Amino acid sequence: MAPLIVPSRVLGQAAPSRRIAVGIVGCGNIADSHFEALLGRPDDVRIVAVCDVDRVRVEAALARVNRAYGDAGCRGHGDFRELNRRPDVDAVFICTPDHWHALVGIDAARQGKDIYVEKPLTLTIREGRALVEAVRKHGRVAQHGTQHRSMKRFRDAAEYVRSGGLGRLERIDCFIPPNNRHVGATWEPEPVPPGLDWDRWLGPAPWRPYSAVGCHYNFRFIADSAYGQVTNWGAHYLDIAQWALDRDASGPVAVEGRGQFPASGLFTTATRVDFTVHYAGGVPVTCRTRHEGGGTVRFVGERGWVDIARGRMSASDPRLLREMQAPGKAVSLPVSDDHHDNFFASMRSRQRPIADVELGHRTTTVCNLGQIAMVLGRRLQWDPAREEFVGDEMANRLRGRAMRAPWSLA
Amino acid sequence: MTADPAPVPPPADLPKNSFGATPDPWIAAARLDYGADRTLASAVRDQVVHVATAPERDRVEEKLLAALASPDARPAGRAFLCEMLALAGSARSVPALAALLRDPATSDAGRYALEAIPGPEATAALRDALAVLAGPARAGVVGSLAARGEEVRS
DSSP, rough: OOOOOOHHHHHHHOOOTTOOOEEEEESSSTTTHHHHHOOOOOOTTEEEEEEEHHHHHHHHHHHHHHHHTSSSEEEEOOOHHHTOOOOOOEEEEEEGGGGHHHHHHHHHHHTTOEEOOOOOSSSHHHHHHHHHHHHHTTTTTTTEEGGGGSSSHHHHHHHHHHTTSSSSEEEEEEEEEEEOOHHHHHOOOOOOTTTBOOOHHHHOOOOOOGGGGSSTGGGSSSTTTTTTTTHTTHHHHHHHHHTTTTTTOOOOSSSOOOOOOOSSSSSOSSSSSSEEOTTTTOOEEEEEEEEOOOOOEEEEEEEEEEEEEEOOEEEHHHHHHHHHHHSSSSSOOOSSHHHHHHHHHHHHTTOOTTTTTTHHHHHHHHHHHHHHHHHHTOOOOTTTTTTTSSSHHHHHHHOOOOOOTTTOOO | OOOOOOOOOOOSOGGOOOOOOOHHHHHHHHTOOTTOOOOHHHHHHHHHTTTTSSSHHHHHHHHHHHHOOTTTOOOHHHHHHHHHHHHOOGGGHHHHHHHHTTTTTHHHHHHHHHHHSSSSSHHHHHHHHHTOOOOHHHHHHHHHHHHTTTTOOO
């Protein structure tokens, strides 16, 4: 017999026995880490719903969840709107391809759900602002999946830079890995495999025929769905640059870039990323493809540099790293050591989480600025308050895009 | 002594070893198929995004519209040209795009450009289409009008 899952709002915010019920929309690659983390938690959170447009993935996710809980309490869906309308769901994890993030998130907010949105927050700048507005209008908690904000080393670095540990900050260099997949100059449409709702997978993206190399995972290299490593890894490291510069509610004032884009083939995102954003006050932040060494963020100041990645740290002088990790810096930032814990605690407290939707939007905007500058190949002025380019109509048109019918932000 | 074998004549069509006139990239873009080599369409994109003056934009828009009017235009090519008109189109593009918008088979492509083109002409084309479209295509138009900040009763 399936356990009785009572939505937390029924028990009230103060109920000590309150268990948060989670629905996961999109059961592919990035969802795997969420399944693992959530199923490994104590009994404070329970996955009660999974959704995917690929029935094979729904069934695999259902089997995984129900096996872990030892019952049949989790239910599967093919339409996110069904999941969002379930009264027993408190929080929705959005793990879909990027072109779906805004639509699923806005609908979830309207249905009174709190939201964990994988990075990047949305595909376009316009979608990001719409999602922020929906979250605020409906009083929801929304966490952006930039989990570096919940890692001590990145917090240490941001605090250290803000405290002047490197002396005057000269620049920040973000390195991102190259594309980890490649396809040729042409591709063949294929029959849609059984169980996959291809029309729903495309959703608001322009129609194209199905091909296996253009679907699961690889969507990130097709600009109809995502912006390649600019948003895949850039969202993580540019996010820490924004944090260290204290620009979470703002952004750069100019951007310039020169990317290399494949002239043919299914993949359309940059194979070499190279752009620089400039902030008022003069600190440039670069974002470049690095073929050796993986992703990292490097802060360069008059005392030297520190270079921080998920798995390693280095510096021009080891003393800088010791200083960076020492307690008692002049600037202290909010502490989160687990992105999921922080999200669920924020749901209970109704406070904004460590990677609130607004700063997720601002970070994703930086990624978009780089993408647009590389596409246009010219220097652009950006007004972060009005969220518009100054004097470049074509660039402004690239802040958003029409959605395939019937989908819209309305 | 044995004579050398006669050389094998090349096949009539050997693309890797033959050449001809450079195709017109604008016409090639219109004829683009899903999955086909899009190198020439990329050449068109380069010209579109790098326009620097109003006369250049006019010229590019004219070429895009001529390609769009090609009887050989394919769905992928039409979608690509509309994506380019979303960047460089003006009121001059609205009549051609409005015609696409009103046909459910091409409505998304036309709307992709119309939603992005500023001005009352594009707004009017979207509003006029509400009267002739139904179902998903009409819902898309409602969404595009909302994206332009227009009030509309769905």
